Amino acid sequence: MLSHKKILVIGSNGQIGTVLIKTLCEKYGYENVIGSDLKHPDKQIKFIFELCSVLDKDKLEQIIDKYKITDVYLLAAYLSAKGEKNINQAWDLNINGLLNILNFAKEEKIKKIFWPSSIAVFGPTTPKNDVKQYDKTEPVTIYGVSKLAGEALCNYYYNKFDIDVRSIRYPGIIGWKSMPGGGTTDYAVDIFHEAIKKSKYSCFLSENRILPMMYMDDAINATISIMDSPSEKIKIRTSYNLSSLSFSPKQIESEIKKHIENFEVKYEPDERDNLAAGWPQSINDDYARKDWGWKPNYNLSHMVSDIILNLNKKYSKKKV
Numbered sequence: 001m002l003s004h005k006k007i008l009v010i011g012s013n014g015q016i017g018t019v020l021i022k023t024l025c026e027k028y029g030y031e032n033v034i035g036s037d038l039k040h041p042d043k044q045i046k047f048i049f050e051l052c053s054v055l056d057k058d059k060l061e062q063i064i065d066k067y068k069i070t071d072v073y074l075l076a077a078y079l080s081a082k083g084e085k086n087i088n089q090a091w092d093l094n095i096n097g098l099l100n101i102l103n104f105a106k107e108e109k110i111k112k113i114f115w116p117s118s119i120a121v122f123g124p125t126t127p128k129n130d131v132k133q134y135d136k137t138e139p140v141t142i143y144g145v146s147k148l149a150g151e152a153l154c155n156y157y158y159n160k161f162d163i164d165v166r167s168i169r170y171p172g173i174i175g176w177k178s179m180p181g182g183g184t185t186d187y188a189v190d191i192f193h194e195a196i197k198k199s200k201y202s203c204f205l206s207e208n209r210i211l212p213m214m215y216m217d218d219a220i221n222a223t224i225s226i227m228d229s230p231s232e233k234i235k236i237r238t239s240y241n242l243s244s245l246s247f248s249p250k251q252i253e254s255e256i257k258k259h260i261e262n263f264e265v266k267y268e269p270d271e272r273d274n275l276a277a278g279w280p281q282s283i284n285d286d287y288a289r290k291d292w293g294w295k296p297n298y299n300l301s302h303m304v305s306d307i308i309l310n311l312n313k314k315y316s317k318k319k320v
């Protein structure tokens, strides 16, 4: 496939990376997309893969030179729950990893960067609902703190060195193709697997803890769409608010029960519920819609039906 892009996905084994790299390969050709992560992928893969940490500048430079990389999607990160247990490592990976990539762009080795921020940049002083782009950001997790600092770094490199870096504030991302790790919104993926396998689930958030969420297909769409938009449309160079769904564990439980009647959920909130308590319940994404035409495709019932259909297929295949 003819493509002027050579893409590097850092964190290609992760929850979003696994799905993003496949979509990018299908769009730009398997010869034009390279995945990298700390470990070899568990499953058989068709794409080119390089073992590398985003903190290893020399190895990264070798990879960028070897494949003449133009675009980097930097997904490697410590998320909220894991970050609280590893403060220094979370800061190091989330900030110094980003800085490495921004500096490669400054040295004109790469042209364009995607780096996700998160709803975790908001905190208890932010309004709970319809949170606007410029509402208060006073995060209470090291994850949120590092994402907020990262946003400022991206904006600084854009203004000072004209670096084409683009970012969205991901809400909790829910998909069936890959598993999340170390996040507070992970329950909304785990719940489906347990519903299908055991018809019961023990939830680590309280039943009415509403959080902003998004189906994986919409998140991948948004990610590729912001990267494919003409540069002049990307007016915000910190990170765009992005919104799709908001629901509580109880609401997703009821939606799953429409498909699995005997499904039971026990609520046993742990420390992750306190992290979630500091986050907004719903987000206003007017700027993303206006500037680069973002629009989600999935609502709650559509998402739940799609996940259950696909996971049923996946688990019944495993049984035969």
Ligand code: SER
Pocket (backbone or CB within 6 Å): 079, 080, 081, 118, 119, 120, 143, 170, 171, 172, 173, 182, 183, 184, 185, 186
């Ligand atoms: N999914 C993230 C987390 O739970 C929030 O953006 O840490």
